[in-house]
Amino acid sequence: MSSEPIERRVSYLGDRLLGNRCLICGKEYFEIRDYCGKCGRKSYGKMAKTDLFYEKGTLEVCTLINEPTNKFTKLGSYIYGVVSFHDGRIRVPGRITDRMPNCNENVDFSSLEGRSVVPRFRRRYSVEKSDVVPTISLAFTFADEYYPYQERRTAKSRKEYSFPGIVGYGVYSSRFRIKEENIVRSVPFIDEDSVTAAVEAGKLALIHSGIDSSLVGKIYVGSESNPYAVKPIASKVAQVLRLGEEDEDVQGVDAVDTEFACKAASSMFKDAAALVNYPKSDVKYAMVTGSDNSQAAPRDCPGGELDLFVGYGAASFIFGKCDLIAELEGWYSCTSDTPDFWRRDGEPYPSHGGRFTGDPAYFKHVRKSSKKLMDKLNLKVGDVTYFVAHQPNIQFPIRIAKELGFKEEQYLPMLQVAKFGNTYSGASLVGLAAVLDIAKPNDRIVIASYGSGAGSDAYSFVATDQILEKRKNQALTVKYQAENPFLEYVDYTTYRRLKTGM
Amino acid sequence: MQNRAAVVAAGRTKFGEHYEKEPEKLIEEAWLKAAQEANVERKDLEACYLSDYFLPITNKLGLEEGFLSELTELHAPMEVTRSFSSALTNACNAIQAGRYNIVLVGGIEKMTDRWDKIRDDLMLLEDPWSYYAGCTPEANHELLLRAYIKKYKLNGQDLEKLGIALAQIAVKNHLHGSKNEYAQYQRKITIDQVMKARKDAHKQLGLYDFAPISDGAATLIITSEEEANKYTNKPVYVLGSSSATDYLTYPAREDMTHFLVSQNSIKNALKISGRSLSDIQLLELYDQSTMMEMVSLEDLGFCQPGTAWRTVYENCEDYKGYYEIGDQKLYVNTSGGLKADGNPLGATGGAQVFEIVKQLRGEAADHQIKSDQRLRYGCVLELEGFGTKGYAHILGRDEE
Numbered sequence: 001m002s003s004e005p006i007e008r009r010v011s012y013l014g015d016r017l018l019g020n021r022c023l024i025c026g027k028e029y030f031e032i033r034d035y036c037g038k039c040g041r042k043s044y045g046k047m048a049k050t051d052l053f054y055e056k057g058t059l060e061v062c063t064l065i066n067e068p069t070n071k072f073t074k075l076g077s078y079i080y081g082v083v084s085f086h087d088g089r090i091r092v093p094g095r096i097t098d099r100m101p102n103c104n105e106n107v108d109f110s111s112l113e114g115r116s117v118v119p120r121f122r123r124r125y126s127v128e129k130s131d132v133v134p135t136i137s138l139a140f141t142f143a144d145e146y147y148p149y150q151e152r153r154t155a156k157s158r159k160e161y162s163f164p165g166i167v168g169y170g171v172y173s174s175r176f177r178i179k180e181e182n183i184v185r186s187v188p189f190i191d192e193d194s195v196t197a198a199v200e201a202g203k204l205a206l207i208h209s210g211i212d213s214s215l216v217g218k219i220y221v222g223s224e225s226n227p228y229a230v231k232p233i234a235s236k237v238a239q240v241l242r243l244g245e246e247d248e249d250v251q252g253v254d255a256v257d258t259e260f261a262c263k264a265a266s267s268m269f270k271d272a273a274a275l276v277n278y279p280k281s282d283v284k285y286a287m288v289t290g291s292d293n294s295q296a297a298p299r300d301c302p303g304g305e306l307d308l309f310v311g312y313g314a315a316s317f318i319f320g321k322c323d324l325i326a327e328l329e330g331w332y333s334c335t336s337d338t339p340d341f342w343r344r345d346g347e348p349y350p351s352h353g354g355r356f357t358g359d360p361a362y363f364k365h366v367r368k369s370s371k372k373l374m375d376k377l378n379l380k381v382g383d384v385t386y387f388v389a390h391q392p393n394i395q396f397p398i399r400i401a402k403e404l405g406f407k408e409e410q411y412l413p414m415l416q417v418a419k420f421g422n423t424y425s426g427a428s429l430v431g432l433a434a435v436l437d438i439a440k441p442n443d444r445i446v447i448a449s450y451g452s453g454a455g456s457d458a459y460s461f462v463a464t465d466q467i468l469e470k471r472k473n474q475a476l477t478v479k480y481q482a483e484n485p486f487l488e489y490v491d492y493t494t495y496r497r498l499k500t501g502m
Numbered sequence: 503m504q505n506r507a508a509v510v511a512a513g514r515t516k517f518g519e520h521y522e523k524e525p526e527k528l529i530e531e532a533w534l535k536a537a538q539e540a541n542v543e544r545k546d547l548e549a550c551y552l553s554d555y556f557l558p559i560t561n562k563l564g565l566e567e568g569f570l571s572e573l574t575e576l577h578a579p580m581e582v583t584r585s586f587s588s589a590l591t592n593a594c595n596a597i598q599a600g601r602y603n604i605v606l607v608g609g610i611e612k613m614t615d616r617w618d619k620i621r622d623d624l625m626l627l628e629d630p631w632s633y634y635a636g637c638t639p640e641a642n643h644e645l646l647l648r649a650y651i652k653k654y655k656l657n658g659q660d661l662e663k664l665g666i667a668l669a670q671i672a673v674k675n676h677l678h679g680s681k682n683e684y685a686q687y688q689r690k691i692t693i694d695q696v697m698k699a700r701k702d703a704h705k706q707l708g709l710y711d712f713a714p715i716s717d718g719a720a721t722l723i724i725t726s727e728e729e730a731n732k733y734t735n736k737p738v739y740v741l742g743s744s745s746a747t748d749y750l751t752y753p754a755r756e757d758m759t760h761f762l763v764s765q766n767s768i769k770n771a772l773k774i775s776g777r778s779l780s781d782i783q784l785l786e787l788y789d790q791s792t793m794m795e796m797v798s799l800e801d802l803g804f805c806q807p808g809t810a811w812r813t814v815y816e817n818c819e820d821y822k823g824y825y826e827i828g829d830q831k832l833y834v835n836t837s838g839g840l841k842a843d844g845n846p847l848g849a850t851g852g853a854q855v856f857e858i859v860k861q862l863r864g865e866a867a868d869h870q871i872k873s874d875q876r877l878r879y880g881c882v883l884e885l886e887g888f889g890t891k892g893y894a895h896i897l898g899r900d901e902e
């Protein structure tokens with residue numbers, strides 16, 4: 001897309017489904033306008049912004065599109081229709097995503113019309129490789145399927161803690177899976193990528209935490225599959241989720257992408273914690289997101305071994321000092337220059353050092369960070385309720401957990417790689433979320449991430465009493481997403497097509 | 503009405519694919535036919551109003567006036583609009599105001615050159631938000647049908663009849679088109695063909711429910727009432743023209759089952775002309791789809807909301823060439839409509855007016871209506887986008 005201002009205007013309104021409501025007569029409009037058509041000039045300055053991104057709509061009427069326009073051809077066929085919000089007071093066009101209707105299928109439209117739908121943040125359509133990637137939320141999924149509608153309630157913080165920790169979190173993975181032997185892996189739908197996953201995870205984290213998004217002062221997004229070599233994912237997340245104080249169309253938030261293979265996000269936990277703890281920072285909350293559409297060369301190409309393990313997903317954690325679900329006790333990070341896995345600039349797929357990825361790389365660093373942290377905090381294996389490790393495959397995290405002396409009940413809950421695949425920057429974070437989903441107050445969690453290149457960050461968290469009350473804001477738990485009845489399994493060819501995206 | 507604008511001549515090309523002809527050549531052809539008919543020289547023209555919907559996109563022609571000036575060595579004032587109806591309305595206004603006495607109104611479009619990208623262009627221009635959400639030019643018509651079915655709670659036999667009525671509209675238009683020497687499709691089709699196309703598409707509307715993309719041009723020579731007799735003894739007067747505008751975003755409109763622009767423009771056009779609906783004998787509707795034609799019968803007021811399908815169904819079971827609504831005989835889309843005659847956007851309205859003019863003058867050759875009453879009044883409805891703009895024109899001849 002060459003005309004960037006047009007692209008920005010469309011994204012600005014379309015990503016969040018921004019509209020207006022006349023405060024005099026209540027008439028609502030999609031898009032922003034200065035006046036109400038009914039009330040005229042007296043409504044100037046009396047138009048309130050409406051944000052439909054967190055709302056539930058109704059699919060009013062629909063049809064099947066089996067011959068899309070050129071830019072949509074990669075989507076194949078899809079259901080398209082009109083979605084209404086607020087009892088029909090506002091209507092928008094919308095595409096139903098996460099479904100692959102057969103173009104030779106007779107769809108019973110009346111069985112779909114009238115059902116509740118949730119707006120989803122997706123890629124808009126295909127563009128050239130050098131173009132800006134257009135996005136939109138005029139894409140919807142049914143609220144009674146994979147992605148349930150969750151009301152977003154924001155509340156004033158009630159309790160302040162002495163030390164910082166996790167305020168809320170969200171994990172997002174797609175509806176699609178590929179199952180091969182003993183491993184199931186998540187596959188992005190064709191209009192998804194690491195940007196859309198980061199937004200979804202952040203959205204779920206905001207819903208879970210119940211905080212006001214304008215109080216988030218910093219967002220870090222770690223990824224190794226950003227569709228751009230230059231242009232942050234974090235800016236998109238900040239804009240769509242309206243992080244920080246909003247002034248016109250600029251968000252009062254610091255947004256930055258980080259890179260360190262699979263520990264790009266976990267590395268920032270301590271930075272986020274330190275930032276919210278620094279009294280003069282004026283940052284009440286900081287968001288850390290790890291998101292990847294994990295890349296791998298096709299199976300028959302060099303480096304194609306990774307294609308057996310890569311997944312898709314994102315996890316987002318919000319740090320702060322109020323209403324914590326887990327306090328951060330301490331951390332230890334270590335680094336050495338170990339090129340076990342890398343991707344040169346301009347290369348589409350990563351390369352790896354084969355047998356060296358295990359011992360001189362993964363095990364050495366995870367062992368070091370975990371041991372040092374436990375020594376530092378004077379923790380014995382028995383003091384830890386759950387151990388979480390980075391999980392590039394099934395064997396590595398089990399082997400290191402056993403070597404450190406952990407028992408099955410301590411490490412099995414974190415093992416998610418067989419359900420989602422290796423979600424790279426999100427891998428250890430998804431493990432942490434899975435454990436937080438079930439943790440009881442005072443449970444201690446030790447997490448050790450790993451990033452090739454190489455380094456590891458170990459953290460120790462202790463769950464608070466508030467973890468239980470916030471759990472009701474978490475419909476999309478890790479378990480829910482892993483065992484969902486609406487999962488759709490695809491074959492290898494479809495998996496490669498979906499993963500490559502639009 | 504004082505100083506009525508008079509159509510003294512009309513010309514057009516055949517609609518369809520004109521691979522070998524440049525756009526300006528098409529308009530030249532249409533102009534020469536009209537000029538010959540009225541014996542008008544190009545130096546007589548005081549101004550030109552041209553319409554094309556998107557030549558700058560399809561044919562990379564920006565300053566259309568310049569191409570025409572170069573071709574015809576004409577240096578008179580020229581204005582370019584998007585639709586033929588808009589050009590016609592502007593021309594009539596200028597004539598009535600006494601500004602000009604004789605003007606050329608022309609419309610041109612060449613769409614088939616860009617057949618592979620045309621649906622993206624059409625959709626993006628007609629309703630960008632729907633386009634961004636994945637809409638196609640056909641989908642809005644399908645949603646209109648879905649919304650109609652829902653609003654009027656049609657099911658069972660009624661729903662089946664609605665489907666047949668829409669197919670009958672396509673069959674009727676092809677029947678009319680088969681006798682129109684200028685039509686893009688001059689062949690008859692059957693209900694079975696329409697139904698099979700829908701079945702193949704797995705949708706409620708199929709290939710035969712939609713107008714094609716076309717190349718073509720149409721022109722009218724318009725004069726003041728005073729001057730008209732210099733050029734013809736059978737002037738057709740533009741008795742009333744009106745237009746209306748609605749939201750670009752179709753789903754955001756208050757009523758998704760009807761076109762506000764049609765309702766408003768017909769009301770005003772009738773008021774200006776001093777005629778009533780019951781005077782109308784000929785009607786050229788803008789049938790981008792069979793559904794759009796059916797709904798337009800309701801929007802213009804010929805049928806009650808929610809009933810046009812029944813009127814069509816009852817009249818088409820044994821089609822006599824017209825609809826009988828009460829005691830009114832209504833000839834609808836005798837040209838073949840957009841469906842069979844073709845739909846080169848900027849020229850489409852020209853062909854619609856051309857048809858009414860020819861019929862009223864008794865010059866419609868093979869498809870001249872044989873009515874027991876003298877034909878005096880016709881009406882044209884042209885839409886832009888998916889009902890974002892609407893134009894209604896009441897055309898008529900004086901008593902003999």
